[in-house]
Amino acid sequence: LTHLDTTDILPSPETARALWLHHESTTHSLAQTLTEHLRLILAPTLATKLRGDFRTGKRLNLKRIIPYIASGYKRDKIWLRRSQPSKRAYQIMIALDDSRSMAESGAASLALKTLTLITRSLAMLEVGEVAVVGFGDEVKVAHEFDKPFTSEAGVDVFSQFGFQQQRTDVKKLVEKSLGLFQNARMSGVGRMEELWQLQLIISDGICDNHGDILRLVRRAQEQRIMVVFIVVDATASQAQEQAGADTIERPKAQDGRDKQSILDLQSVDITAEGKVVRWRYMDRFPFRWYLVVRDVVELPGVLATALRQWFAEVVDAAG
Amino acid sequence: GPTHDTAEASQSKVQIRLTTRHSDIELPEDPGVLLVSTGLRRYALSSLVNNLLHTEKPIPFEFLINGQFLKTTIDEFLTANGISAESTLTVEYTRALIPPLHVASF
Ligand SMILES: [Mg+2]
Numbered sequence: 001l002t003h004l005d006t007t008d009i010l011p012s013p014e015t016a017r018a019l020w021l022h023h024e025s026t027t028h029s030l031a032q033t034l035t036e037h038l039r040l041i042l043a044p045t046l047a048t049k050l051r052g053d054f055r056t057g058k059r060l061n062l063k064r065i066i067p068y069i070a071s072g073y074k075r076d077k078i079w080l081r082r083s084q085p086s087k088r089a090y091q092i093m094i095a096l097d098d099s100r101s102m103a104e105s106g107a108a109s110l111a112l113k114t115l116t117l118i119t120r121s122l123a124m125l126e127v128g129e130v131a132v133v134g135f136g137d138e139v140k141v142a143h144e145f146d147k148p149f150t151s152e153a154g155v156d157v158f159s160q161f162g163f164q165q166q167r168t169d170v171k172k173l174v175e176k177s178l179g180l181f182q183n184a185r186m187s188g189v190g191r192m193e194e195l196w197q198l199q200l201i202i203s204d205g206i207c208d209n210h211g212d213i214l215r216l217v218r219r220a221q222e223q224r225i226m227v228v229f230i231v232v233d234a235t236a237s238q239a240q241e242q243a244g245a246d247t248i249e250r251p252k253a254q255d256g257r258d259k260q261s262i263l264d265l266q267s268v269d270i271t272a273e274g275k276v277v278r279w280r281y282m283d284r285f286p287f288r289w290y291l292v293v294r295d296v297v298e299l300p301g302v303l304a305t306a307l308r309q310w311f312a313e314v315v316d317a318a319g
Numbered sequence: 320g321p322t323h324d325t326a327e328a329s330q331s332k333v334q335i336r337l338t339t340r341h342s343d344i345e346l347p348e349d350p351g352v353l354l355v356s357t358g359l360r361r362y363a364l365s366s367l368v369n370n371l372l373h374t375e376k377p378i379p380f381e382f383l384i385n386g387q388f389l390k391t392t393i394d395e396f397l398t399a400n401g402i403s404a405e406s407t408l409t410v411e412y413t414r415a416l417i418p419p420l421h422v423a424s425f
Pocket of ligand 1 (some may be wrong): 167
C-alpha cells in the first residue's frame with residue numbers, strides 16, 4: 001500500500017526524452033505494421049461502387065424505373081454513377097490515463113509504449129491531426145490538434161505524465177472530449193472535406209459511473225465520434241518487461257500479489273439488506289468498442305480489426 | 320430500486336483483496352481482486368465474506384486495512400489515513416471478538 005504523495009512527480013526532461021526514445025526504437029517496426037494496416041483502412045475508399053440517383057450515368061437504377069413512369073417521367077434521377085472517392089480528413093485524439101492505478105498496476109509503461117506506437121504510426125501516415133490528452137482527476141490537453149506530432153512533441157507529451165492523479169474520472173474525460181472535438185471540427189483542416197473524428201482511450205480500464213459514461217458514449221456516436229477504449233492489461237506483460245533489463249522504465253507495483261487481469265476482475269454490489277451481487281467487471285463495461293491489450297505486439301492487429309468493423313458499420317449506415 | 324441505482328452511480332469504487340490469518344475461515348475459492356463501492360462499511364463487508372464462505376448462519380467479521388480496524392466507510396477510512404482509492408487494498412478479516420457492549424462504549 002502506498003500513501004498519498006503530495007509532491008507532483010513528473011519525469012524530468014531527460015527522463016522523458018530517454019523514455020520516449022526507448023519506446024520509439026522498440027516499437028519502430030510495429031509502427032510500420034500498424035501504418036500499413038491503417039493506410040488500408042483510413043485511405044479514402046476507392047470508388048468501385050455504383051451509387052444512384054443521377055439524371056445521367058453509367059447504368060440504370062432499376063429501382064427507380066417504376067416511380068419514374070408513375071411520376072409521368074418527372075422523377076428522372078434514374079442513373080447510377082461511380083461515386084467519387086471523398087477526401088477524408090481525420091482528427092484523432094489519444095486520451096491517456098494519468099491516474100495512480102496505472103503506476104500501481106504496472107500498466108503505465110505499456111500505456112506509454114502504446115501511445116508511442118500509435119502516434120508514430122499516425123505521423124508516418126500523415127492522415128490528419130493528432131491530439132493527446134491526459135485524464136485522471138482532471139482532463140489536460142498535452143498536445144493540440146493543430147500542431148504536428150514530431151518526436152519532440154512526443155518527448156513533451158511524456159514529460160506531462162506522472163501517473164499520480166488520485167481519481168480516474170472517465171465520465172469527465174468523455175464529456176470534455178465532446179467539447180474538444182466540437183471545437184476542432186469548427187477550426188480544423190476538415191472544413192471543406194469529410195471529417196472523421198476518432199478517440200483512442202488508453203487506460204487500465206478501472207473506472208466508476210458506468211451509467212453516465214454509457215450515455216455520453218452514445219452521444220459521441222450520434223456526433224459521429226468513434227471512441228475505442230484500449231485496455232492495457234499489464235498482468236501478462238510483466239515478466240517480459242522485466243526480462244528486458246529496462247533501467248529507465250518506471251518502477252513497477254511493489255506488491256506482486258496485486259496483479260490480476262482485468263478479465264478476471266469481479267464487481268460486487270452489496271445492498272443495504274446485505275444481499276451480495278457479483279458480476280464480471282468487463283461484462284458491463286460501458287464502451288462498446290474496446291480492446292484488451294497485454295502486449296504492444298498485439299495492438300496493430302486488434303486496433304485495425306476494430307476500426308475496420310466500425311468503418312464497415314458507418315458506411316453501411318450511410319447507405 | 321431507483322434510489323439504490325442513483326446511490327451506486329455516484330459512489331466511487333476501490334479494488335480490494337480479502338485475506339485472513341485464520342485457516343478455518345479461509346475462502347474456499349480465491350475470488351481474486353474485487354471492485355467494491357468505497358461507501359461500504361463493516362456490515363456490508365461482513366455480508367460479502369459470509370457470501371463467499373457460503374455460511375449457513377452469518378458470522379460477524381471485523382476488518383483491518385493496514386493493520387487498523389475499519390470503523391467507518393472505506394472512503395472515510397482512506398481519507399483519514401491518506402490512502403489512495405487508486406491502490407488495491409488488502410483487507411484482512413477476522414471473527415468479531417469484541418462483545419457488543421464493548422463496541423457500544425467506543
Ligand atoms: Mg485509475
